[in-house]
Amino acid sequence: AQKITQTQPGMFVQEKEAVTLDCTYDTSDPSYGLFWYKQPSSGEMIFLIYQGSYDQQNATEGRYSLNFQKARKSANLVISASQLGDSAMYFCAMREGGNNYQLIWGAGTKLIIKP
Amino acid sequence: EAGVTQFPSHSVIEKGQTVTLRCDPISGHDNLYWYRRVMGKEIKFLLHFVKESKQDESGMPNNRFLAERTGGTYSTLKVQPAELEDSGVYFCASSQGSGAQSMNTEAFFGQGTRLTVV
Numbered sequence: 001a002q003k004i005t006q007t008q009p010g011m012f013v014q015e016k017e018a019v020t021l022d023c024t025y026d027t028s029d030p031s032y033g034l035f036w037y038k039q040p041s042s043g044e045m046i047f048l049i050y051q052g053s054y055d056q057q058n059a060t061e062g063r064y065s066l067n068f069q070k071a072r073k074s075a076n077l078v079i080s081a082s083q084l085g086d087s088a089m090y091f092c093a094m095r096e097g098g099n100n101y102q103l104i105w106g107a108g109t110k111l112i113i114k115p
Numbered sequence: 116e117a118g119v120t121q122f123p124s125h126s127v128i129e130k131g132q133t134v135t136l137r138c139d140p141i142s143g144h145d146n147l148y149w150y151r152r153v154m155g156k157e158i159k160f161l162l163h164f165v166k167e168s169k170q171d172e173s174g175m176p177n178n179r180f181l182a183e184r185t186g187g188t189y190s191t192l193k194v195q196p197a198e199l200e201d202s203g204v205y206f207c208a209s210s211q212g213s214g215a216q217s218m219n220t221e222a223f224f225g226q227g228t229r230l231t232v233v
Contacts, residue, residue, distance in 0.1 A: 004157070033218040043124075045206065045224030052218055091158065095218060101210075102148065102171065103222065105158035 003027065004092055006106035013082050014114050020067070021077040021109050023092030031097030034075040036066070039089040039108075048090075051075055087113045117141070119225035121207050127231045133195040136228045140189070140209030146170075147190050148210075148222060149182060153203040161205075164190060197232045204229050 005024045013019040025034065036048040051059045051066045059066040067076040079086055089110050093103040120139045128134050140147045149161040161180070162172040166187035175182070179198070184190040194201055208222040 031218065037224070043204075043226040043229075044118075045208070045227075047221050047223070050219045050221070093158075097218065101146065101163060101220075102160035102174070103150075103158075104160070105150075107157050 003104045004094055004106035006090075006092055006109050008109045009107070010110040010112070012112050012114055015084060016081055019079045019082050019086075019111065021079075021090050021092075021111065022074070023076055023106060024072070024074045025092075025094050026073060027094065027096055029096040033095045034066070034068070035093045035095070035103065036064070036075075036077045037091045037093060038086075039091065040085075041088070045091070049077065082113050084113050084115060087111060119207055119209050119223050121205075121225035121228050123228060124226060125229045125231075127233060128197055130199055130232055131196045133193065134197055134230060136192045136194075136205050136207075136230070138190045138192070138207030138209075138225060140207070141223055144209035144211055144223075145187065146210040146220075146222075147184060148208040149190070149192055150206040150208065151203050152206070152227075153200070158206065161192075194230075197230075199232050202230055202232045 003026050032053045034051045038046045049059050049061045049064045049066050051068045058068050063080045065078045089108045091108045092106040122137045145166050147164040150158050152158040160174040163170045164184045167184050181193045204227045206227045208224045210220050210222045
């Protein structure tokens with residue numbers, strides 16, 4: 001079963017607009033963490049934001065915020081005031097509790113910011 | 116501080132040949148991970164080292180793949196013999212700490228090695 005689902009293979013957004021990238025997850029573990037990574041054309045994976053399953057508030061990092069809806073098992077990434085440099089692949093990933101530290105990944109969303 | 120570096124950045128080999136990918140983690144990071152993204156599919160976990168020991172190799176696809184981490188520093192991932200389905204981008208990541216990590220421990224990634232088997 002798919003553990004991380006990103007339903008948007010690609011998105012076009014006008015510069016300066018806000019954009020929401022969808023991510024839903026599936027786990028029976030009460031302890032888990034959710035990550036978003038950005039992969040620009042240069043290839044490296046850049047960590048953006050983290051949300052823990054027990055965190056009471058939605059995570060924010062600058063222009064990035066995570067809309068965490070635990071009951072719906074969704075962890076959407078919101079980018080405010082998009083910039084041309086935000087054009088990249090965006091991956092949602094999950095780490096489950098226990099002694100397993102691997103990240104489980106979604107298929108990614110290719111975001112293109114239009115000038 | 117140097118980040119995670121991977122070599123080579125690209126490799127094109129013929130089916131049946133051997134290829135060795137290298138990863139240099141961030142200095143002091145005990146945890147080292149290998150991931151792979153096959154074209155059009157999700158990134159998949161391959162294995163996890165803690166220092167020189169294999170903590171979890173449940174993601175290794177078959178015995179044509181061999182990973183080592185001599186002395187707990189850099190790691191190599193050898194594919195022998197390579198098959199067409201091995202084509203993809205191989206990522207290496209490292210993180211601090213050994214043994215138990217915090218759930219939010221960030222993994223730092225390299226730029227990946229794009230492997231093409233023809």
